[in-house]
Amino acid sequence: MEGAYFSHPEAQSVFPTPLQKPDLLIASSTHIKIIRTFSKLKKMAVSATNIADLLRQANAQDFDGDESTRLATIREAQRLVNRLQHPTERSWEIAFENWAILGTLQTFVDLGVFERWRDAGGGPVSLEALCELAKANVDPKLLVRLCRLLAANDFIEEVAEEQYKPTAFSLALGDKDSLQAAWIQCGHDHFKYGGLDHLSRFLKETSYLNPADVENTAYRLGCPENVGFWDRCSLTPELQASFSELMESWTRRKTHWTEYFDTNVLLSCEIDHSAPILVDVGGNRGHDISLFRARHHAAIPSGSLVLQDRPEALALAEVDQDKVLIMPHDFLTPQPVCNARAYMFHAVFHDWSDEKSLVILKHTAAAMKPGYSRLLIVDVVLPPTGASAFQAAMDVSMMGLLSAKERTQGMWEELLSGAGFKILKIWKDPKRYESVIEAELGAPEEGARDL
Numbered sequence: 062m063e064g065a066y067f068s069h070p071e072a073q074s075v076f077p078t079p080l081q082k083p084d085l086l087i088a089s090s091t092h093i094k095i096i097r098t099f100s101k102l103k104k105m106a107v108s109a110t111n112i113a114d115l116l117r118q119a120n121a122q123d124f125d126g127d128e129s130t131r132l133a134t135i136r137e138a139q140r141l142v143n144r145l146q147h148p149t150e151r152s153w154e155i156a157f158e159n160w161a162i163l164g165t166l167q168t169f170v171d172l173g174v175f176e177r178w179r180d181a182g183g184g185p186v187s188l189e190a191l192c193e194l195a196k197a198n199v200d201p202k203l204l205v206r207l208c209r210l211l212a213a214n215d216f217i218e219e220v221a222e223e224q225y226k227p228t229a230f231s232l233a234l235g236d237k238d239s240l241q242a243a244w245i246q247c248g249h250d251h252f253k254y255g256g257l258d259h260l261s262r263f264l265k266e267t268s269y270l271n272p273a274d275v276e277n278t279a280y281r282l283g284c285p286e287n288v289g290f291w292d293r294c295s296l297t298p299e300l301q302a303s304f305s306e307l308m309e310s311w312t313r314r315k316t317h318w319t320e321y322f323d324t325n326v327l328l329s330c331e332i333d334h335s336a337p338i339l340v341d342v343g344g345n346r347g348h349d350i351s352l353f354r355a356r357h358h359a360a361i362p363s364g365s366l367v368l369q370d371r372p373e374a375l376a377l378a379e380v381d382q383d384k385v386l387i388m389p390h391d392f393l394t395p396q397p398v399c400n401a402r403a404y405m406f407h408a409v410f411h412d413w414s415d416e417k418s419l420v421i422l423k424h425t426a427a428a429m430k431p432g433y434s435r436l437l438i439v440d441v442v443l444p445p446t447g448a449s450a451f452q453a454a455m456d457v458s459m460m461g462l463l464s465a466k467e468r469t470q471g472m473w474e475e476l477l478s479g480a481g482f483k484i485l486k487i488w489k490d491p492k493r494y495e496s497v498i499e500a501e502l503g504a505p506e507e508g509a510r511d512l
């Protein structure tokens with residue numbers, strides 16, 4: 062059986078598989094470079110050891126800030142690993158190793174080791190010194206085992222026996238301002254309930270129907286308090302904080318909506334100053350509205366930006382309160398701010414079924430001024446084929462956490478037209494995380510499908 066697996070042409074090949082259509086747009090130059098490199102190696106009849114040497118030389122800095130090429134290269138490298146790994150190795154990694162790593166990283170976060178290591182200068186330290194950095198007494202015989210796993214996976218570096226150095230990853234986890242530790246904390250606080258046993262058990266118990274009821278989720282099935290995601294965040298400030306910090310860190314890292322949507326569109330008409338310019342609905346800590354404020358500071362009168370969310374999320378907001386009005390609002394109820402130039406929803410509708418999304422959209426439509434107000438939805442638009450791993454994982458995670466989903470362009474068109482909107486343009490992020498769907502009130506025009 063093993064022989065049969067390795068005789069599969071894809072398992073043997075170190076050459077990239079032909080690109081699928083959606084990848085072609087962003088990955089073609091990289092792909093060509095990778096093919097050229099591998100063709101050269103082939104001509105030189107290099108050994109597998111040389112290939113490992115070549116791969117060892119690549120660094121994130123080599124891309125000179127060219128994010129599309131860096132991401133496409135990561136994807137090719139992952140495909141390479143996927144082709145080289147035996148199915149047992151891949152299964153081991155998914156089902157065994159990843160859990161051990163997550164538990165170990167969470168232990169380091171709990172002990173404050175990364176943070177204190179960074180604060181102490183981030184240099185090489187002995188096992189004994191690492192134990193002293195920890196917030197609690199730790200048995201060195203325990204810590205050495207955890208360090209071994211972290212070093213074997215490049216989270217820290219083992220420079221000599223029981224001597225360690227942090228890597229860029231562990232330094233980032235130790236940097237409070239970067240909010241990176243929130244990812245590990247959120248995995249522990251939230252994501253485990255939307256995945257693993259809970260998702261498969263939930264899908265079985267709901268007869269393998271596509272989940273669409275926010276009251277009935279895999280998350281709720283798994284979580285100790287038997288409540289849904291948002292209620293659990295509202296009940297426990299620490300759980301709200303880990304989620305809010307994760308969203309903040311993720312929003313900082315994703316391509317900013319202001320980079321691929323032309324924000325001048327919102328100011329290029331006669332502005333009605335009796336109403337706000339932009340309302341960020343479900344805007345969490347205010348990262349997105351602050352990007353708009355920074356870009357158009359001079360053109361924005363005091364209080365003409367509005368940040369809405371649940372009160373528990375707004376308690377952690379960090380915005381310029383001269384320009385931005387902080388307003389608790391439940392978007393499942395009528396929108397109190399009328400006639401704004403734009404209403405923005407970033408990563409909101411992917412948390413909700415079509416039924417609830419229609420409620421939110423209809424409340425928004427009722428507040429909008431026809432011919433003036435715009436709707437901006439920043440969310441994933443799934444391609445018909447070849448969704449990225451990020452997009453597909455986000456979709457299934459939304460299923461597990463909230464019985465919600467990501468949508469294709471067709472699904473967005475249907476949802477928006479059902480609430481009385483027509484899409485004007487879909488602005489695409491070249492890095493393929495999300496898009497900005499710009500819409501206004503009105504029936505879709507004939508032939509408007511080609512967006």
Ligand SMILES: C[S@@+](CC[C@H](N)C(=O)[O-])C[C@H]1O[C@@H](n2cnc3c(N)ncnc32)[C@H](O)[C@@H]1O
Nearest residue numbers: 308312343344345370371374390391392407408
């Ligand atoms: C996935 S987060 C996105 C946050 C932010 N827009 C971003 O992209 O970083 C969804 C947001 O919706 C908010 N939310 C959930 N239910 C809500 C409700 N019923 N009314 C208002 N906001 C709600 C959450 O508190 C959270 O901030």
